[in-house]
Amino acid sequence: MFRFSKPLFVFALFFGSTVAIAFENYSGVGRAATPAEVKAWDIDVRPDFKGLPKGSGNVERGNELFEEKCASCHGSFGESNEVFTPLAGGTTKDDIKTGNVKGLSSGELPQRTTFTKVATISTVFDYVQRAMPWTSPKSLKPDEVYAILAYLLNLQEIVPADFVLSDKNIADVQKLLPNRNGMTTDHGLWPGAPAKKGGIGNGGKPDTANKACMKNCKPEVLIGSTLPEYARTAHGELADQYRSFGPVRGTRTLGPEAAKKAANAGTLELATKSGCMACHGMKSKIVGPGYSEVVARYQGQTDAESRLIAKVKAGGQGVWGSIPMPPNAHVKDEDITTLVKWILNGSK
């Protein structure tokens, strides 16, 4: 406070909490960011391509990179639904013309992919650059991001196979996205200024208008849907998800057969927690073999269990191709035994 002149001090006392705080009032707090620091962290790319790094990449290079860094989760053609929802597919040549993905309204689309939704290619550039690949985010150089985007755009038949995507032409490509006209901000769920004042949305006007009726509000009760039988037990034993005392009890939902299933679900959870499911599918190969493939290979071998336990522990290479299985020192021995037994029992 010694730096303030007296009149300013009085002013601050009176209006302390509401007055706009002058620049550098909090003496000794914070410091200027260096240009290198800002450059290191400020990597965002906006729809007007502010923040876009210079660079370029072609479809072919993108294909190589995608196979190497992305396909284990997304499938070779961005079509896989195994780990994440699909990236590519679901749009037509006509959608590229209109800028509205028809399948979204016609109901013909079995599942939305990234390209059936996204209206701005800047979004995909920004996200791949900041968050991909899944296990080593921010490791891609700008040219690699351009190449991977070029490959995805080619998969979506937005650009030809010999296309080179660059900071020079990415804005033109954005104008070809199949769902570029598919976003609306005409709603009441934006908490800032409305569109008519330079912001977004309709100024908070809700789209439903229920009334707080108190008596005889309707002639009858229409039930739209009840809990399906399979869903009653899909979340395990509900009796164990509430206290053993109190005004109610958790409903006992599992019989002995279902309890066994739940125990197996517990093992699946253990497999997920231990990181197994990132590379192995239940049936088919992701990076490593699917569990039913493992069972088929080791069928009838009496030492299968001990051999697999050793393999899971120490890792291995060669049996299923060139990609090595990493050692799993972080998984407890007893858990490895549980997991191997579960896999050999059909992982059901």
Next chain:
Amino acid sequence: MGEINKQPGRLRAAPENFLSEAQIKDVAAGRRDFLRKSLFAAGAAGAALAAPKVVRAAEGDPNILENPPWTTSLGQPVATNPYGMPSKYESQLLRRESPGLARVGGASVSFCPLQGLFGIITPSGLHFERHHQGWHDIDPSKHRLMVNGSDDSLLKKAKVYTLDELMRLPSVSRIHFIECGANTGLEWGNVAVPTVQYTHGMISCSEFTGVPLKVLLEDCGVDYKKARYVLAEGADGSSMTRTIPMEMVESGEVFVAYGQNGEMLRPENGYPLRLVVPGVQGVSWVKWLRRIEVGDKPYATKDEAVHYIDLLPSGQHRQYSSIQEAKSVITTPSGGQTLLDKGFYNVSGLAWSGRGRIKQVDVSFDGGINWQTARLEGPVQNKALTRFNISWVWDGSPAILQSRAMDETGFVQPTYGQLRKVRGTKSIYHNNAIQSWKVIESGEVSNVQVL
């Protein structure tokens, strides 16, 4: 109701007081042989101990007549548990995943067990989780918060703050709910999950402590005329980003929090720093906050251009949908529970609105034909959970329980019919429809949707 009838502390005339349900049935059917046998066995096994208990049970509850060990022995000293944990009997209420919802734990959700919680504050260890690329326990001495502008003209000086510095600044402590935009998203089309943990468990409420973001922006010399948007960015692998309107920053509502329920944030909730954006869906409350950029345009980040967009029947997606509108749910009794018996119950639940305070909550026991106003447990706070209670005597006949919130703007929580009429069934996000729980004669409560 089977085993549920075994309520402790209830006195019944001998021999029921010490017989199982099956044995009582046997007695009623005239099969008394086993009684003699079991009494004989009890006597033989431990005559001195077992026999008096059986005899005295008729006089009253043995838990009263005979002092238990905790009343007749020395307990444990202070600081036995330097960080206290819940009782060993409280092992059931846990964060849980919904099977099949996500295939990768690092990009999944764990739901808060609302079915057994009281009041409005969520125990920090039970706060729901939603991570986009896994969570880390970040070393606070290495964490930095940078404030910069998308353009040099929007901010006089880009700055860097350490935790040491942020914690020197004037702080606020406020209670707010945080709800994932996809809460109740599983139920847009039809009933899909059995309990309130899975229907509504992507909500929690805490007292957060931190520094209003406007303090930092003004410390950096923000130009409010030009900078109308803020981009918040996390320090995790996904470096999650969301656009926040400057109006909410200027009002002083948005703050950079380090405290949660009296202690530091939990790692799963953004330790050591997260953004608090009251009334707005959880994805905007960026965890592990490392950077704030002020800008003159919205950013259309992945989580506002590919996800967190609401599909309408027209095929259009609503973009930048952020506010969590008024909503409520009865937590006791709720789906997947069974009532103990006929008679009196305190029906209890939660209500909240992203547009301000809850003004009124009405409860129906007949599927929405007639309604009664519930008691609100005060003080009712701005953009916080509000606990409501109402008395009910269950006569053993079927019932459908609903709650309906009204906020201070006069907005009334919609029915499923009203919501689907304007938004269809594939929106995923922002489902704030009235929840219904059906009670049948057995006392079992289940999830149903009333249109």
